[in-house]
Amino acid sequence: MKSVNVITPSVDGKGLMMGKAGYTNDYVLKNALIIKVLRSPHPFAKIVSIDDEEAKKLTGVECILSHKDFDRRPFTRAGQGYPEPSPHDKFVFDEYVRYVGDEVLCVAAIDEVTAEKALSLIKVEYEVLEPVLDFEKAMNNVSVIHPEPEIHEMFPIGFEPKKNISASYHMHIGNVEDTLKKCEVVIKESFYTQAQAHSMMEPHAVNTQFDYQNRLIIYSATQTPFHVRRIISQALNYPISKIRVIKPRVGGGFGGKQAIHGEIIASAVTIKTGKPAALVYTRKEVFESSYTRHPMRLDITVGADKDGTLKAIDCYVLSDTGAYGEHALTVFMVAGSKVLPLYNKVDSVRFHGHVVYTNHTPAGAFRGYGAIQGNFALESAVDILCNKLGMDPILFRQKNMMKENETSPIFAIMGEGTEGTAMMMETCKLDYCVKRGLELIDWNNKYPSKKINDHIVRSVGMAIAMQGSGIPYIDMGSATIKLNDDGFYNLLVGATDIGQGSDTILAQIAAEELMTSVDKMIPYSSDTDLTPFDTGAYASSTTFVSGNAVLKAAKTMKNKLIEEAANALNCAKEEIGFDGEIFNKVNSTESITLKELSNRLYYNSDQKQLMVTESYVGHKSPPPFMAGFAEIDLDTETGEVKVNKYCSVVDCGVTINPKLAKGQVEGAIVQGLGMALYEDVVYTAKGKLITNDFMSYRIPSRMETPELITEFAESNEPSGPFGAKSVGEIGIDTPPAAIMNAIYNACGVRIKSLPATPEKILMELRRKNHEQ
Amino acid sequence: MLVNLYVNNVLKKYHVQAGEFLLDTLRNDNYISVRRGCDSTSCGVCTVLIEGKPVPSCSVLTIRLEGKHITTVEGIQEEAEKLAHYFGLEGADQCGFCNPSMALTVYAMKNELKNPTLETIKAYLVGNLCRCTGYQAQHIAILHYLEDRS
Incomplete structure (x- = not known):
């Protein structure tokens, strides 16, 4: 092959590094109005009155828009195909605000200083309501986050807003309770994951203008330009034929730009004023007022026989979608559908749960989308089970995991908010990935751990993962x-x-x-x-x-x-x-x-x-597979974990561009490391996110990033273009479980709540030593 | 207030507000390679060189820079192209949003440090965050760029 599977520099790399225009904010017209959004200081409140008289008098203020200026027309910002598997529970602006940072109104002015001054002159009176800040207490809470009558689901997704339930689901194969009763060894554990922030370098940005045909032109940093066009048309009741969405270069997305951000507000300003307008989120707004990963509690029970045959997996998931239900059902379902088939030889499996509303920043799509949460729980549980069985976790996985030309009944049952699609694994080189990963990390000489000195222990841990390649019959x-x-x-x-x-x-x-x-x-x-x-x-x-x-x-x-x-x-x-x-x-x-x-x-x-x-x-969604291996140094005096090395062996079919494929894996691995170890999300007791900049929310810098060894299995997927499967998400899935397994192997402490901060490790270590 | 700056060795006279930051002055004058990534001097995306040293332009008031030399990536096109070549070979570009600032910081490092090690390079560039690449491909590309004496 001449062009595929050969090193090819990206077509835009040179121009962008040399500083050429490319991103949304590079195309703002000089006469564009600058939009600023007034955001809620309360986690849950009803707007009683808005006094914008002083602001309106300010020279340079062109328009102020609030809920009074829009028809009540619910929609979802999720940015999915139509009809969406997300509830239509959002209005352009609403009389309710549902999290600290929620949109109250917007001001458009001739410049940023004027827009900000106008915001400071606006007085909003709120009736403060009792917020729901603990997602485990959200269901059936007396505080109902979405009491409004107009909201609805597009098809059954288990939407029960009066109970604060955004979506729910249940599936089972066999009778998992019966199987578990018969198992010789059973473990049951709960795991918690945090509201990770995408932290793409380019903040959300949009600018809008009418062109010489009086059509609405929208430049947007989006992952879904066609969905943006459709959703703007629906939300603003504006003819879709008069909308053109242009996506220029985008400075990173990772799922965070799948959903609508400022596009509707900016479009509304341009429609209202006839003038070009621009809205760029501040970094604080990106953290507080865009989307996060869905925090989850995953209750998982696994049972096996003493010979190491995995018999049953039972998984209940409680997911926190925050104030709005973007991707509520689908992220949660992926925690099952792209995780449980890894162990396809079980007698029975159950996956069920609820996605609840809370008064937190809404959750949405984020690379790994449910899979990373599910993988963390299952691949941690597998190591816990192996420990109880007294069985080598590698042998256990090799015995029970998915192999080539096999399938799982889950594929047919679970899709993306709907039924799934049955498929055989025409390519699955997981066997090779595990074998090669063991060599690359030198597992046999390092497992489980080795004392380096009186307070440093070196250990290894691993996990396997799968993903998908698009949504069959939909994408x-x-x-x-x-x-x-x-x-x-x-x-x-x-x-x-x-x-x-x-x-x-x-x-x-x-x-x-x-x-x-x-x-x-x-x-x-x-x-x-x-x-x-x-x-x-x-x-x-x-x-x-x-x-x-x-x-x-x-x-x-x-x-x-x-x-x-x-x-x-x-x-x-x-x-x-x-x-x-x-x-x-x-x-x-x-x-x-x-x-x-x-x-x-x-x-x-x-x-x-x-x-x-x-x-x-697609008529199928061939999963890429991988095995991830971490080597860490754990300091038993400080609880600090230093990741020395992360080895990834990936089966993504033929790599169309080997270096870009490697870049996808390595970038995702480091995001996964961030979720595993550093990216702590902290709210105040009053529901304000305080990890809202790069000082307080720590994404991995180059100093923490370990040596990355990334290889690809030889694999040629018959249904893929030139043998390719996907590679965009798979890399993010393994680090949480692999690193938690390594931490356990180092010191016998099992961290079940991410991220594994030094404080958590040290406290668990002390508790364990105290108990001994 | 009037401020005289040498931007890429060209004398520029800017009438600025007292509270205007260099990032806005430069972007308003169409140096669009200078971009904003945060509001707290913590991401490195807006880096420019002031008298050859990398500085986040979001944190410097323009009126404090009277007579100073400012370099944006428009002023080091050849070096940026050379670095981009090595980034391309490693697949280290990805979204590219922070790459002009990366080129400037690497260029400053090249002038400041003789034969830096990987660890020195990491320490020098630590203020330039990247969420796309996992950094390692960038470091390989930078080492190749530094080896290129052409």
Whole structure:
């Protein structure tokens, strides 16, 4: 292969490093109004009155919008396909505010100083209500967070707002209680995960303007431009044909930009005033007023026989969706659907639970989306079980885990808010991933631990994981390829490059099929007027779903090219050979170059524009798999954990771009390390998030980041473009469990609540020593 | 208030408010490679060089910089392109939002430190956060860039 699975620099990397314009905030018109949002100081309150008279008098204030200016039209900001599996429980502005940082109103003014001054002049009277700040007490609480009558679910998702339940679900295979009774060894544990923050470097940004056709143009740092267009149209009752969403370069998303952020407010200001407007979140707003990972409690019971045969898994999950239900059902379901099939030989399995509203910052999509929470619980539980069984955790996994050409009944039962899709694992190199990982970390010489000195213990821990590749029968990608004179192509895709490099890898796929070089395949992505539809960058779908669409389009273009070459050379198309540059007529010396053919089609004979569009919807979602191995040094005097090394062996099929694939894994591993060890989320007793900047919320810096050893298994997925599966999310799943397992192996302390701060480790260590 | 700055060696006269930060002065003058990532001097995205030293431009008042030399990535295009080449080979670009500031910090480091080790490089760049890459690919690319004497 010439373009696929070879090192290819990303198409935009050089320009961006050299400082070229690219991001949403680089395209703000000089005369744009600057929007600032007044946010709630209370976790739960009803707005009694808004006095904005003084602010309105301020020179330069153009408009102030609050709930009084909008029809009551509930929608969800989740940024999913339609109908959404998330409740329609949000209004542009509402008379209720449901968390500290919730939107009260917005001011648009000629500059930032004026907008901020106006905010300070506005007086809002609140009736403060009793908030729900403990998600374990949310269900059936006397405080009902969503009492409004208009909200609804789009199809049954277990939505019971009067009980503060945003979604609920139950599935079982076999009778898990009966099986557990028969098991020789059973363990039952509860695990807690925190509201991790995406912390992408570019804050959420949007700017809006009317163009010369009086259409609403929205530049947005979004992962889902087509969903944004649809949701704005619904929420503002504005014709969708008059909206164009352009996604420029995006400075990181990780799921945080899947949902709507400022797009509706900015659009409303431009519609109201006729003027261009811009809204950029402050970093505090990104932390407090966008979305987080869903915090969860996972109660897990696993049972096995003494020979190490895993027989049953029972999992109850309580998930905190915060003030609004974006991705409430789906994130929670993934905690089962992309975790439990790892152990596919059990007799029975149950997965059930509730997703509850609280008066916290809303939770939403975040790379790993349920899988990381589920993986932390299950892969911790497996080590706990092995300890009780007296069995080696590697042997236990090798015996019980998913293998190639196997399946799990869970695939058919659990989908993304709906039923799932049955599928066989045509590729699953988990066996190899585990074996190779053991070598890379030197497991046999290090497991379980070794004393380095009187207070440092070195240990290892591991976990296995799986993910998906898009949502079958729902996610659609499409691609248009256009032939230009001189024989170069445009590749137009709806797929959304948010920094992961999808423009590059999709151009590689097209270039490979058309046997040209990547520099002759010019990608342009994510513009709702110009590019074909794509659901967007989420659910590990781009390489597999959008990539398959690109491959189909390239194949169709190749056929068209051969047809046209046959016309030019007066022969049947079967007689044409094509190597990417020259069309040869078989058994003759006649030929025509692609350059000549394309110029002929533009200017001379058979004149036409060759342009093809193809779409792809997956009929399966082949999971990537991986094994992650951590080596840590644990200081028994301070409780501090230093990760020395993290080895990842990943089966993501063929890597379209090996270095970008590695970048996806390593970036995700370090985010997972952050969730495991550093990224503590702290609310005050009054419900205010105080870890709301990079000083108080510690993402890993380069000093904490360990040596990363990342390898890929040889694997070739038949359903993927050139053998590829997805790789965007899988990397984040293993670090919490692998590191908690390593901590246990170091000192016998089991941390069940993330992150594993030195304080928690030390306290558990002291408790344990005290008990002995 | 009038302030004279040498931005990429060109004398610029800015009329600024007393409370205006360098980040806003530069962005208002279309140096759009200078970007805001936070509000608390903690992410490094807005880094520029003041008299050759990397400084977060969100934390410096423009009126305090009378006569100073400011460098943005527009002023070190050749070096940025060279570093970008090595970033490209390692797949270390990703979202690119912080990469102009990365180029400036690496350039300053190259001028300041002779043959830095990996640990020295990490310490020098610690103020430049990145959520995309996991850092290691960046470090490999930076080491290759430093080895390139062309």
